[in-house]
Amino acid sequence: MQRLQDELQSAKDQGRLSHPVTWKESRDLPFLDACVKEAGRLHPPFGLQYERIVPDEGAKICGHYLKGSTIVGINPWVSHRDRATFGQDAEAWKPGRWLCDEATRRRMEHGLLTVGCWNAVSFSPLQLSDVGQFGAGHRSCIGKNISYLEVYKLVPTMLQLYDVSLPSRNASWMEYNEA
Numbered sequence: 597m598q599r600l601q602d603e604l605q606s607a608k609d610q611g612r613l614s615h616p617v618t619w620k621e622s623r624d625l626p627f628l629d630a631c632v633k634e635a636g637r638l639h640p641p642f643g644l645q646y647e648r649i650v651p652d653e654g655a656k657i658c659g660h661y662l663k664g665s666t667i668v669g670i671n672p673w674v675s676h677r678d679r680a681t682f683g684q685d686a687e688a689w690k691p692g693r694w695l696c697d698e699a700t701r702r703r704m705e706h707g708l709l710t711v712g713c714w715n716a717v718s719f720s721p722l723q724l725s726d727v728g729q730f731g732a733g734h735r736s737c738i739g740k741n742i743s744y745l746e747v748y749k750l751v752p753t754m755l756q757l758y759d760v761s762l763p764s765r766n767a768s769w770m771e772y773n774e775a
């Protein structure tokens with residue numbers, strides 16, 4: 597949190613932050629971007645399989661042939677913790693992991709939800725801006741862009757107004773999904 601507040605303060609001191617923060621200004625806040633991505637990775641809002649139906653001709657997915665009409669899906673709470681993609685510390689909150697070289701960042705972005713499987717069955721390639729909480733391919737969220745706009749503007753604007761902290765750093769969170 598301190599690092600994010602420092603980034604915002606520095607941008608403000610340099611006259612790069614309005615109130616409310618504009619979308620354009622928010623695109624120049626790399627640590628904010630890293631925090632949004634890491635939050636979406638560790639806490640995807642839907643802990644459900646994003647289901648897809650294999651086309652009639654069948655498909656080879658992750659080395660396995662599946663016949664047409666098979667329902668496939670991946671739960672992002674599982675795929676977003678894939679150590680081969682995100683490293684041995686995949687369980688940890690580490691926004692700094694996104695401030696890496698472009699090839700690694702792209703590989704991780706692609707690993708959010710998809711783990712590289714969707715392309716194998718010719719679903720649309722994941723956009724670079726995609727983060728797993730909005731799904732991927734043809735049925736991805738149509739509200740994604742408006743939601744990003746809200747998050748990237750609201751969070752830095754709110755953090756300029758309030759000092760936010762947890763009541764206890766040792767308290768654990770209880771998370772659950774209801775359908």
Ligand code: HEM
Nearest residue numbers: 641642646729730731732734735736737738739740742743
């Ligand atoms: C933070 C906010 C939001 C989150 C996390 C979210 C997440 C999702 C997810 C995970 C899916 C399923 C994607 C898939 O199966 O690959 C979805 C689908 C969808 N979302 Fe959102 N969504 C959000 C906001 C919105 C908003 C604001 C709208 C409308 C303006 C919206 C409209 C839709 C629609 C219509 C679909 C179904 C698309 C389809 O099946 O073709 N969502 N959303």
